[in-house]
Amino acid sequence: MQDFVIDSKLLAMQExxxxxxxxxxKIPEVSGAEFKTSAFCQDVLKKAGFTITTFEGYTGFLADLDSQSENTPRIAIRADMDALEMSDLTQNEHTSTHKGLAHNCGHDLHMAIALLSGCFIAKHKEKLPCNVRFIFQMAEEKAHIPGANKMVELGCMEGVDEVYALHNDASLEYGSVKINNGIMSSFGTIWSLSIQGKAAHSSTPQKGLDAIREGARILADMDYIVAKKTDPFSVAVFSCGMFQGGSIPNGVAESALLKGTIRAMDSKTDEILKNAFKEIEEQSALRGFKTKFSYDGYLAIFNHTKCVKRLVESAQKVLKKDEMLIQECEPMSASEDFSEMINACKDKKGAMYFLGSGNKAKGICNYLHSNPYYVEDKAILVGAQIWINLILSFGK
Structure with a gap:
């Protein structure tokens, strides 16, 4: 850890x-059902001296540690808990014991960083310049399952002045910090479109309404929308990852189901893409088809300038090499529901940064959701020290 400035007392907590x-x-769990994970994290923080708040019917919880001074601001840090429905192809002593589930997005790393920094500040409670809340969130991976939006509804942002989060990136060398002032992630939407036509024999197609062909027309129209209706200088991504239709090879398909995603980097483009589906549905109705369009998604993350400044200063105290701090980077094209918490915070004060968790020397340079997914454990100390610096310097 010679390239980092780590408190000796924290360094002693590395193991x-x-x-x-x-x-x-070892215990990855599906979105919304992180029971063992939540219990483990609650136990660690409760023993450390945090006050735990749980919510009936949900695995998400709050862990609060208040300073000894009155009328102090509250800072919140989010850690996501869910895993992915993938087999764990890592081969080591802590490979997943839950078949078909794996932490291939590194949420186990996020939680470990939060837990370690929480244990550290609890031992130095007398130095706290602010109240601290760790938000352990369920279901970040699936937009249709209550996650950050439900945590906000349950009151996780009440009394919070600023909120922060990190996401690991194993394609970056461990300890590297990447942050953007302003937009940090895309508007991301998962859409579903069902088409109801009319079945007929393939020898008499005029008697039916072909749902598969209507689906193909819709895909072409959406590609046209992206190419001709959106600003060429704005990011607009349309994809269809699932197309199911028909039941027999010699018939006109009665129904079809399409699912995919749309992504944008600004609200105007996001609305253009979503409204395009409404227009397409109207056109399908004129052609005799019945369609149903639904979607779930996340708003883009917009990092607050003041919060970015705090994070940068906290990271600079840790990183010895200037090149390890990457500012004004390209935002990620993926999306994140942490945006819900920022938007619910006072004056929308919040920010997320990316923490490198790779190690090229060890062959760890995989991308999120790849399989196997490895991370460099040394990133835990770096991430924890950044959170500790942020908390202990808050208000200065």
């Missing part, structure tokens, strides 16, 4: 931080 991640990596 503890790694044990947190390894234990959590």
């Amino acid at each position: 503890l931080g790694e044990s947190f991640r390894h234990s959590l990596h």
Whole structure:
């Protein structure tokens, strides 16, 4: 860890931080059902001295540690808990014990960083310049399952002055920090479109309404919308990852189901893409088809300037090499529901940054959701020290 400035007392807790991640990596759980994961994290923070708030019917919880001073601001840090429905192809002593589930997005790393920094500040509570809340969130991976939006509804942002989060990136060398002032992630929407036509024999197609052909027409129209109706200088991505239709080879398909995503980097483009589906539905109705369009998604993350400044200063205290701090980077084309918490915060004060979790020397340079997905455990200390710096310097 010679390239980083780590408090000696935190450095002595390195094995503890790694044990947190390894234990959590063994028990990945599906979005919204992170029961063992939540219980593990609650137990660690409760023993450390945090006040735990749970919500009936949900695995998400709050862990609060208040300073000894009155009328102090509250800072919140989000850690997501869910895993992916993928087999864990890692081969080590902490490989997943839950068949078909794996932490291939590194949420186990996020939680370990939060737990380690929480344990550290609890031991130095007398130095706290602010109240601290760790938000352990369920279901970040699936937009149709209550996640950040439900946590906000349950009151996770009440009394919070600023909110922060990190996301690991194993394609970056461990300890590297990447942050953007302003937009940090895309508007991301998962859409579903069902088409109801009319069945007929393939020898008499005029008697039916071909749902498969109507689906193909819709895909072509959406590609046209992206090419001709959106600003060429604005990001607009349309994709269809699932197309199911028909039941027999010698018939006109009675129904079809299409699913995919749309992504944009600004609200205007996002609205153009969503409204295009409404126009397409109207056209399908004129052609005799019945359609149903539905979608779930996340708003873009917009990092607040003041919060970015705090994060940059906290990271600079840790990183010895200037090149390890990457500012004004390209936002990620993926989306994140942490935007719900920023938008619910006072004056929308919040920010997310990316923490490198790779190690090229060890062959760890995989992208999120790849399989196998490895991370460098040394990133835990770096991430924890950044959170500790942020908390202990808050208000200065």
